[in-house]
Amino acid sequence: MDFATFLIQILNGVQYGFTLFLVASGLTLIFGIMGIINLAHGAFYMIGAYLSFWLFGMSNSLWVAILVGLPIMVIFGYAIERLAISFLYKRDHLYQVLLTYGLILILNEMQKILWGSDFYSVPVPEFLSASIPMGNQEYPVYRLFVSLVCMIVAAGMYVVIGKTKLGMMIRAGATNREMAQALGINISRVFAIVFSLGAALAGFSGMIDAPLSSVYPGMGDFILIISFVVIVIGGIGSVKGAFVGAMLVGLADTFGKVLVPEFSSMVIYALMALVLLWRPQGLFGRPS
Amino acid sequence: MTHSRPLLAFLILAVGALAAFPIIGDEFYQELVIRLMIMGIFAMSLDLLIGFTGLISFGHAAFFGLSGYLLAIVTPESEAVSIWFALPVCLLGAALAALVIGWFSVRTTGIYFIMITLAFAQMFYYYFNENQDLGGSDGIFIFYKPSVAIGGFQILDLNNPHTFYYFVLVSLVVSYLILSIILKAPFGQVIRGIHANEARTRALGFNTQHYKLVSFVIAGTMAGFAGFLEANAGGIMSPAHLGWHESGTVMMVVILGGMGTLYGPVLGAFAMGFLQDYFQELWSDHWLLLLGVFVIAVVLFLPNGIAGLFSKFTNKKEDGK
Numbered sequence: 001m002d003f004a005t006f007l008i009q010i011l012n013g014v015q016y017g018f019t020l021f022l023v024a025s026g027l028t029l030i031f032g033i034m035g036i037i038n039l040a041h042g043a044f045y046m047i048g049a050y051l052s053f054w055l056f057g058m059s060n061s062l063w064v065a066i067l068v069g070l071p072i073m074v075i076f077g078y079a080i081e082r083l084a085i086s087f088l089y090k091r092d093h094l095y096q097v098l099l100t101y102g103l104i105l106i107l108n109e110m111q112k113i114l115w116g117s118d119f120y121s122v123p124v125p126e127f128l129s130a131s132i133p134m135g136n137q138e139y140p141v142y143r144l145f146v147s148l149v150c151m152i153v154a155a156g157m158y159v160v161i162g163k164t165k166l167g168m169m170i171r172a173g174a175t176n177r178e179m180a181q182a183l184g185i186n187i188s189r190v191f192a193i194v195f196s197l198g199a200a201l202a203g204f205s206g207m208i209d210a211p212l213s214s215v216y217p218g219m220g221d222f223i224l225i226i227s228f229v230v231i232v233i234g235g236i237g238s239v240k241g242a243f244v245g246a247m248l249v250g251l252a253d254t255f256g257k258v259l260v261p262e263f264s265s266m267v268i269y270a271l272m273a274l275v276l277l278w279r280p281q282g283l284f285g286r287p288s
Numbered sequence: 289m290t291h292s293r294p295l296l297a298f299l300i301l302a303v304g305a306l307a308a309f310p311i312i313g314d315e316f317y318q319e320l321v322i323r324l325m326i327m328g329i330f331a332m333s334l335d336l337l338i339g340f341t342g343l344i345s346f347g348h349a350a351f352f353g354l355s356g357y358l359l360a361i362v363t364p365e366s367e368a369v370s371i372w373f374a375l376p377v378c379l380l381g382a383a384l385a386a387l388v389i390g391w392f393s394v395r396t397t398g399i400y401f402i403m404i405t406l407a408f409a410q411m412f413y414y415y416f417n418e419n420q421d422l423g424g425s426d427g428i429f430i431f432y433k434p435s436v437a438i439g440g441f442q443i444l445d446l447n448n449p450h451t452f453y454y455f456v457l458v459s460l461v462v463s464y465l466i467l468s469i470i471l472k473a474p475f476g477q478v479i480r481g482i483h484a485n486e487a488r489t490r491a492l493g494f495n496t497q498h499y500k501l502v503s504f505v506i507a508g509t510m511a512g513f514a515g516f517l518e519a520n521a522g523g524i525m526s527p528a529h530l531g532w533h534e535s536g537t538v539m540m541v542v543i544l545g546g547m548g549t550l551y552g553p554v555l556g557a558f559a560m561g562f563l564q565d566y567f568q569e570l571w572s573d574h575w576l577l578l579l580g581v582f583v584i585a586v587v588l589f590l591p592n593g594i595a596g597l598f599s600k601f602t603n604k605k606e607d608g609k
Binding site: 031037084087091093094095097098099101102103104105106108109110112113221225228229231232236265266269272273276277280281282 | 338344346392395396398399400402403404406407408410411414415417418532536539540543573574576577579580581582583584586587588591
């Protein structure tokens with residue numbers, strides 16, 4: 001592998017890692033704070049991608065699609081939290097798994113009813129469609145742009161969670177729910193906010209990812225399973241863990257495809273098994 | 289497993305009805321009932337984990353599908369394989385996979401356990417989905433059912449639909465009895481103890497990790513047995529058999545029937561089978577939407593499943609005596 005190829009693979013892995021981080025961070029926050037295992041989180045990613053396809057078709061601009069799509073995702077997440085998830089707070093994980101599994105079936109079929117089973121694509125915005133030459137290969141600017149945007153979002157999350165009052169409430173809720181409630185924090189409002197923001201993050205990831213991958217049925221299922229691997233590696237409830245896990249998985253998957261193509265689909269699971277051997281609670285998880 | 293009298297009567301009646309079915313039922317439904325009985329075995333094996341040990345495995349289809357693929361691999365293209373070779377290979381393969389996955393998984397609890405079992409099952413899914421030698425995403429055919437012969441003398445002809453039907457029915461009854469015996473044995477008491485309170489069971493001196501792992505391997509092996517039967521019944525194995533929708537379906541079957549009852553999941557398999565048939569007739573293009581609504585309704589309104597209703601009914605009767 002020459003240096004240019006190596007560099008491109010690094011960039012691809014990092015970009016994939018950032019995309020995963022946006023999905024996995026919402027998922028890990030929802031676990032950590034609400035104690036909910038939400039299988040429908042991948043469906044939010046899919047809905048985001050379809051929204052960007054649909055809104056792009058009407059406005060002919062990815063930016064308008066994202067600007068209009070994000071509030072839709074927030075409202076959608078809020079509605080799901082109120083109508084379905086809020087029944088599950090006191091229930092066993094088993095029922096959470098089943099109910100959110102039922103949600104996936106419904107959302108996947110709604111997608112088929114609304115948009116059919118075809119594969120769609122969303123074009124890369126004009127001024128980002130160039131490529132940077134690297135050695136004898138080229139690297140698309142849009143991928144760099146996606147990495148940059150995700151980096152900004154990740155930094156934003158860091159600030160919100162670490163420095164603001166909302167972040168303080170979120171951290172308090174994650175550490176000790178009863179204590180936070182006793183201190184007068186309206187925990188069900190925090191839950192609703194976290195869930196809506198998590199849905200929006202996953203949706204946003206789907207939106208900016210749409211020009212890179214095609215938009216197709218079941219795309220949410222795939223990203224959900226990978227996000228699970230990310231969270232298991234990073235440790236449940238830890239945003240830092242989700243970030244490190246996402247980068248590890250992104251790089252491992254990208255290099256796996258180049259170095260061991262026959263076993264590429266198994267590389268990340270092997271990575272997960274290794275981490276579990278070493279630290280069953282994940283890299284940044286608290287021992288249970 | 290202790291059986292109350294009405295339940296015992298119900299179970300004997302149910303087996304009698306299943307045994308009489310091929311005499312009266314037409315061939316289409318006979319095939320459907322075969323598949324539902326296989327689903328019943330599969331669901332019972334998961335009930336051992338979910339309902340009795342308290343391990344929420346979301347990757348149970350891995351063992352089901354792996355075993356079916358093993359049958360496809362050992363069956364030659366132009367002749368039948370001996371069942372004395374094929375069945376042990378399938379069961380050992382499933383058991384070994386359960387041992388490895390279980391060894392990693394039982395170290396964790398709660399949400400971790402759910403996610404890890406799911407992730408490992410998906411690893412198998414992607415492996416078979418991408419392996420072109422095994423048919424890739426289209427799957428692989430099994431052209432000949434295994435031969436059951438001793439010393440060159442054929443005992444059973446599984447290609448005969450009637451014989452196969454009774455072979456599956458006997459498998460279902462034997463699986464039920466085996467699990468009942470396991471649950472009655474001291475081992476069964478310990479895993480129920482783990483379900484009720486793992487810390488206390490550990491304090492009593494039991495190595496709960498070992499018990500959980502053994503339970504996981506037993507359940508995986510029995511799921512492998514169901515997969516072996518499924519591969520025989522369908523004549524094809526595809527990656528969908530070990531995908532997470534299969535795991536979700538079987539979990540739904542266990543809950544719908546009533547977890548922790550053993551016979552409940554078999555009831556659930558039949559209820560789910562006929563329901564899917566009904567939904568498909570109702571809205572053939574998007575019947576999964578109806579199924580999703582139904583799943584949510586069961587979680588919200590029928591968390592103890594059909595067996596929960598049943599035992600409520602029989603308990604009331606006993607109270608009245």
